[in-house]
Amino acid sequence: MSAPKRYTITAALPYTNGPIHIGHLAGVYVPADIYARYLRLTGNDVAYISGSDEHGAAIPMRAKKEGVSPQIIIDKYHGIIKKSFEDFGISFDNYSRTSSQIHHETASEFFTKMYNDGEFIEEVSAQLYDQEANQFLADRFVVGTCPKCGFEESYGDQCENCGTSHNATDLINPKSAITGNIPTVKETKHWFLPLDKHESFLREWILEGKKKDWKPNVYGQVKSWVDDGLRPRAVTRDLDWGIPVPVKDGEGKVLYVWFDAPIGYISSTKEWAAREGKKWEDYWKKDDTKMVHFIGKDNIVFHCIIFPAMLKAHGDYILPDNVPANEFLNLEGNKLSTSKNWAVWLHEYLEEFPNQQDVLRYALTANAPESKDNDFTWKDFQAKNNNELVAIFGNFINRVVVLTNKYYDGIVPTPNEFKEVDEDVLAAVKEFPNIIGKSIERYRFREASQELINLARLGNKYLADEEPWKVIKLDTERVQTIMYVALQISAALAVVSEPFLPFTSGKLKGILNVDDNLSWEDITAKDILLSKAHQINKGELLFSKIEDKTIEAQVEKLQATKLVNEQANKVVEAQKETIDFEDFTKLDIRIGTILEAEKVAKTKKLLKLKVDVGIDTRTIVSGIAESFSPEEVIGQQVSVLVNLAPRKIRGVESQGMILMADTTDGKLAFIEPTKKVKNGQQAS
Numbered sequence: 001m002s003a004p005k006r007y008t009i010t011a012a013l014p015y016t017n018g019p020i021h022i023g024h025l026a027g028v029y030v031p032a033d034i035y036a037r038y039l040r041l042t043g044n045d046v047a048y049i050s051g052s053d054e055h056g057a058a059i060p061m062r063a064k065k066e067g068v069s070p071q072i073i074i075d076k077y078h079g080i081i082k083k084s085f086e087d088f089g090i091s092f093d094n095y096s097r098t099s100s101q102i103h104h105e106t107a108s109e110f111f112t113k114m115y116n117d118g119e120f121i122e123e124v125s126a127q128l129y130d131q132e133a134n135q136f137l138a139d140r141f142v143v144g145t146c147p148k149c150g151f152e153e154s155y156g157d158q159c160e161n162c163g164t165s166h167n168a169t170d171l172i173n174p175k176s177a178i179t180g181n182i183p184t185v186k187e188t189k190h191w192f193l194p195l196d197k198h199e200s201f202l203r204e205w206i207l208e209g210k211k212k213d214w215k216p217n218v219y220g221q222v223k224s225w226v227d228d229g230l231r232p233r234a235v236t237r238d239l240d241w242g243i244p245v246p247v248k249d250g251e252g253k254v255l256y257v258w259f260d261a262p263i264g265y266i267s268s269t270k271e272w273a274a275r276e277g278k279k280w281e282d283y284w285k286k287d288d289t290k291m292v293h294f295i296g297k298d299n300i301v302f303h304c305i306i307f308p309a310m311l312k313a314h315g316d317y318i319l320p321d322n323v324p325a326n327e328f329l330n331l332e333g334n335k336l337s338t339s340k341n342w343a344v345w346l347h348e349y350l351e352e353f354p355n356q357q358d359v360l361r362y363a364l365t366a367n368a369p370e371s372k373d374n375d376f377t378w379k380d381f382q383a384k385n386n387n388e389l390v391a392i393f394g395n396f397i398n399r400v401v402v403l404t405n406k407y408y409d410g411i412v413p414t415p416n417e418f419k420e421v422d423e424d425v426l427a428a429v430k431e432f433p434n435i436i437g438k439s440i441e442r443y444r445f446r447e448a449s450q451e452l453i454n455l456a457r458l459g460n461k462y463l464a465d466e467e468p469w470k471v472i473k474l475d476t477e478r479v480q481t482i483m484y485v486a487l488q489i490s491a492a493l494a495v496v497s498e499p500f501l502p503f504t505s506g507k508l509k510g511i512l513n514v515d516d517n518l519s520w521e522d523i524t525a526k527d528i529l530l531s532k533a534h535q536i537n538k539g540e541l542l543f544s545k546i547e548d549k550t551i552e553a554q555v556e557k558l559q560a561t562k563l564v565n566e567q568a569n570k571v572v573e574a575q576k577e578t579i580d581f582e583d584f585t586k587l588d589i590r591i592g593t594i595l596e597a598e599k600v601a602k603t604k605k606l607l608k609l610k611v612d613v614g615i616d617t618r619t620i621v622s623g624i625a626e627s628f629s630p631e632e633v634i635g636q637q638v639s640v641l642v643n644l645a646p647r648k649i650r651g652v653e654s655q656g657m658i659l660m661a662d663t664t665d666g667k668l669a670f671i672e673p674t675k676k677v678k679n680g681q682q683a684s
């Protein structure tokens with residue numbers, strides 16, 4: 001494509017069934033944001049589009065789990081997600097939601113046009129059905145063994161383990177996710193998109209046309225699917241949550257979420273265009289528009305096969321120029337998981353690291369899973385902050401600003417004759433916008449972020465070599481030149497850092513008093529970025545060191561989560577041997593009340609208790625000190641095995657045993673009556 005006239009940049013629509021975490025940010029939203037910000041800074045016409053995906057079986061499933069209506073779920077998580085994006089400076093031009101009227105209309109029209117053009121196959125087929133729940137089972141309503149990789153928890157439409165997309169009827173040993181029942185089959189009518197019909201177009205467009213420009217991981221996946229042979233895919237569902245199928249015989253059915261969701265990009269663009277006085281068609285139907293879809297690797301099939309086939313079949317639309325899907329980000333060696341709470345949630349991060357959005361943006365970019373799965377560790381996060389942002393970028397700016405204020409009351413000094421080192425450094429600075437821009441245009445954001453640090457490194461080294469704080473005692477004229485040069489580098493950093501570190505860039509522009517009047521091209525084109533006699537402001541620290549204890553607290557928080565998960569997944573022990581009723585009657589279990597409690601000296605686990613068990617008040621040593629303090633158990637009703645033979649524990653005779661159970665968080669719980677019972681009552 002010759003230089004595009006405009007860009008349509010889409011970022012995957014997050015599902016509103018939970019908040020978003022660092023994996024989402026690293027995989028999709030930060031790279032897309034860097035791309036969009038860079039294109040705007042270089043004077044391009046950009047529509048950066050996203051929104052919440054509020055349909056699909058995941059939403060009613062979540063609603064059922066929380067005991068509320070689906071509407072409450074989507075409103076709650078749409079709000080949380082939208083706020084997280086705003087908080088992290090994700091600069092969408094529009095963030096919409098698929099429950100909006102404009103989206104329902106757009107998706108309905110899209111389906112109707114394809115229907116009228118005969119682009120679907122209508123077919124009555126046997127689908128999985130749950131008799132008890134009175135419902136057809138597709139997508140997330142059914143789990144079973146993946147026919148491709150053997151993963152036992154595959155969903156009906158896609159396997160989370162190997163990424164394969166399939167039909168629910170392909171699953172081996174399917175089970176209803178609602179009741180756990182083995183499904184029966186029942187006939188129902190659906191509309192299918194005949195992907196096999198589009199195979200030759202996909203081969204030509206991607207396998208022949210995109211071999212050089214698309215990332216090998218994306219290209220490879222597409223090739224393997226196409227080579228395996230494409231089959232018709234149902235684009236409707238028997239569900240009551242979603243966009244109603246807008247044709248005769250469509251009652252009680254909705255559009256498959258993966259049919260309507262990508263159309264959400266179009267409706268979000270419409271919403272934006274109406275507000276901004278633009279023509280949305282320009283961004284979706286003109287050949288001189290460059291469209292790029294930012295997604296995670298689990299969405300490749302939908303963005304590279306199904307959605308393009310829909311756009312092609314519809315007929316009026318352009319196709320994406322690129323789909324730079326990322327691989328997955330892991331957290332401390334384990335796969336990120338919403339259901340297992342194995343994540344760093346964005347809203348929690350901001351509570352624990354207030355105003356440090358850029359640190360996370362940077363750490364995730366510098367370690368982005370661009371070509372393979374990558375691991376986020378808190379240690380690495382700390383190192384990226386302390387060794388790069390603080391020690392290089394922050395240190396350089398701090399020195400420049402402090403010295404300029406100290407020597408010249410914040411006024412940019414008049415330079416004297418340049419030495420070779422000054423000219424070299426100024427020439428090197430001019431190269432950076434081009435170097436960084438090229439990496440961004442090739443979707444190599446990691447590499448681009450390292451070049452940004454290299455620019456700061458150049459400045460830092462220049463000051464360390466020239467040592468103005470020493471030279472000031474010998475040659476004040478030379479120091480004027482050094483500080484003048486260092487100030488030019490600072491101004492370049494303020495501009496070039498914007499796509500990566502928008503908050504820092506804003507702060508730095510404020511300190512240097514340059515606002516937004518410097519453009520990306522100016523860094524290369526202009527010799528003077530900050531002219532002599534320009535007044536800068538007082539400094540403030542751009543970054544601050546993150547201490548070991550802060551990082552340790554985060555690691556501990558994750559370890560606690562791991563413990564909870566282990567407890568939750570603990571295998572329940574098998575039933576013991578059968579006993580006679582007589583055996584049971586030998587156990588004398590009574591209700592008692594704890595009257596006194598104290599720690600047993602030199603032990604961690606033991607409490608010495610005085611318990612009124614009705615018959616008498618006796619001493620019992622119990623291993624509950626890690627779950628309860630002595631104060632909090634006084635007055636507690638408990639179940640006591642009173643005829644257990646007394647035994648000495650740490651020198652104290654224990655006359656009975658208090659019954660306890662393990663909780664999911666690794667602590668203990670009392671077995672107590674649900675109503676007040678007289679001490680001495682027997683459990684029978």
Ligand SMILES: [Zn+2]
Binds near residue numbers: 151163
């Ligand atoms: Zn699989």
